[in-house]
Amino acid sequence: xxxxxxxxxVSAALGQMVTISCSGGSSNIGNNDVSWYHQLPGTAPKLxxxxxxxxxxxxxxxxxxxxxGTSATLGITGLQTGDxxxxxxxxxxxxxxxxxFGRGTKVSVx
Amino acid sequence: QxxxxxxxxxxxxxxxxxxxxxAASGFTFxxxxxxxxxQAPGKGLEWLAVIWLDGNDKYYADSVRGRFTISRDxxxxxxxxxxxxxxxxxxxxxxxxxxxxxxxxYWGQGVLVTVxx
Numbered sequence: 001x002x003x004x005x006x007x008x009x010v011s012a013a014l015g016q017m018v019t020i021s022c023s024g025g026s027s028n029i030g031n032n033d034v035s036w037y038h039q040l041p042g043t044a045p046k047l048x049x050x051x052x053x054x055x056x057x058x059x060x061x062x063x064x065x066x067x068x069g070t071s072a073t074l075g076i077t078g079l080q081t082g083d084x085x086x087x088x089x090x091x092x093x094x095x096x097x098x099x100x101f102g103r104g105t106k107v108s109v110x
Numbered sequence: 111q112x113x114x115x116x117x118x119x120x121x122x123x124x125x126x127x128x129x130x131x132x133a134a135s136g137f138t139f140x141x142x143x144x145x146x147x148x149q150a151p152g153k154g155l156e157w158l159a160v161i162w163l164d165g166n167d168k169y170y171a172d173s174v175r176g177r178f179t180i181s182r183d184x185x186x187x188x189x190x191x192x193x194x195x196x197x198x199x200x201x202x203x204x205x206x207x208x209x210x211x212x213x214x215x216y217w218g219q220g221v222l223v224t225v226x227x
Contacts, residue, residue, distance in 0.1 A: 002154075035213035037155070044205055044220055045147075045155060050213040088155050092212045097169045099145065099212070104154040 003028055004089055006102035013110045016079050020105045022072040022089030028100055032092045034072040036065055038085045039104075045088065049074060081109050112136040112216040114206050119221035126196050126225070132189040132206030132218055139187040143209035146180060146191050148202040149220075156202075159191070160209065174200075196225045 005023040012018045022034065036049040047056050049065035052072065064075045072091075076083055089102040118130040132144070146158040159170045159180040168180055179192040189206050201224050207214035 033212060037214070039155075044217045045207075045214075046217065047210075047213060047215050050210060050215070056215070086154075090155075090157075090214070098171055099157040099160060099214075101147075101155045101157060 002103045003093055003096070003100040004091070004102035006087075006089060006105045008103070009106040009108065011108040011110055012079050014079060014081065017075065017077045018079060018107060019076075020074040020087055020089075020107070022074070022102050024070050024072075024091065024100075026070060027095035028070075028091050028093040029067065029072055030070040031094055034065065034067050034089055034091045036063075036072075036074045037088045037090065039088070040085045048087070076107070079107075079109050083107055084109050112208065114208065114216055114218035116204060116206055116218045116221035119204065119223045121224045121226060122196055123227050124197060124225055127192070127194045128196065128223060130191040130193065130204055130206075130221060130223070132191075134187045134189065134208070137208070137216070139182075140184040144180075144182060144189045145207045145209060145214055146178075146189075147205045147207060147214070147217075148200075148223075149205070150199070150202040153202075158204075161189070162209075193223070196223075198225050201225045 033051045037045040039045040052067040053065045086104045143162045161180045177195045181190045203220040205220045206218045208216045
């Protein structure tokens, strides 16, 4: 049972928008910044969003992040076939003294 | 450009030991905390351990505490993971990653560890 809860899968048509939720608690999302990672099949994870909403260099502005209370959301607009991947949220858990990931959400383009 | 390259994976019998290495380049290794993360076949990411800058401050996931030890050698720009008392459920791809202040900013390509008799 993961500390952070994500939906197993989301899908939308090409060019449309999807959002992925990440729900936690006061010891993790409620008091620490959230980051998001994506992982294409057979490859290493890659940082997508950090500090709740910031994008590393090279990540297009189609990807956005937000946080409110003990939940965070990743948004992807203008969905492309190359966006089909697994997406994970992560943050530090102060009570566990551990970094925690959500179970991951598979994004499919219809 | 930051680069992390893991090595040391392979097949080991249950109860055995293995030491993973992660060679860092392209950034000031001694200025960053470092993590180990693994991914079992068909499963999600599981965080294992972090070592902070001075090498003395370390934290572990419950699943590996007491069996795995994270360490670093600044002179070699290398991160290590000593894995003892290995179990079948430790079979996974192991990734090292650098810390960007509570986010994992650069990742290695991963190394496969298989625990099997």
